[in-house]
Amino acid sequence: MKKTLFALIASATLLMGGGAQAAVSNFDELATNGDFTSLSDISPYAGLSWSDDWYAGDNTIDGYGNAAHSGKNFAVNGFGSDAVSVSSAKAFDFAGAWFAAPQGAADKASWIDISAYDASNHLIGATGQVAIGDGYVWVTANFKNVSSLTVTRDNGWYVMDDFTAAAPVPEPGPPLMLGIGMLVLVVARRRSSR
Structure with a gap:
């Protein structure tokens, strides 16, 4: 007995x-060789599909010495796109990521806003406009059962690192x-x- x-x-x-463990995507295993590499060309990366205007780079690129929060690589928004997205066929929970404006960029973003959507494309939540500068800022999201995220900005470039997501924990x-x-x-x- x-x-x-x-x-x-x-x-x-x-x-x-x-329960699920948070997975941190820091882009450091990607070969960038001192240039920008399209994340959509290697999608899915970290189990996620990245829109055409996401690129990975490293801190040896001129003007991007501050761009990596951890390690040497980072992700950067595309050239001229106001909104970029990350999506997945399987729902995921998104905790947040680190964001900054690259020091050497002539046109820098001063804020970003992250919106999360479910599988029916209904808005789950949004961070609102979060101010960013040359130093990294953690943007907390804590969105559950996400199918896609959209990151918008005012204008210019921003960099992102340590994108933190996990599969949802079952009830x-x-x-x-x-x-x-x-x-x-x-x-x-x-x-x-x-």
């Missing part, structure tokens, strides 16, 4: 504790109910055999 009870408790704990209700039901069956069976 004790072994069965412990097995059921352990199973229920594993089922409930199988603990069904596994917990299954575990309790199995426990009740085992206890009832033990009592009836006595």
Whole structure:
């Protein structure tokens, strides 16, 4: 009886504790070789599809010495696009990312706004206009069950690093109910055999 009870408790704990871990995309494994590389050409990158106006670069590119928050690579919005997007066929949770304006760019963004949409293209939420400058700023989003994100800006360029997303964590209700039901069956069976 004790072994069965412990097995059921352990199973229920594993089922409930199988939450998703946040994945941080820092673009450092991409070969940029001192130039910009289109992220849409290598999509899906980090399990996500990146629109045509996303590029990866490294901090050896002239004017982008401050562009990497961690490591040496970063993502940058496209050339002339007011809005860029990231999407996925599977819903994901988006915690946020680091944003800055590149020091050497002649035309720099002064704010960004991130909007999140579900699979039906309904707005989940938006960060509102978040001011950015030469130093990195963490933009908190905490959007759940996202199918696509759109990043807009006032004008000019911005850089992004450490894009943090994860697969959604399932509700603990069904596994917990299954575990309790199995426990009740085992206890009832033990009592009836006595």
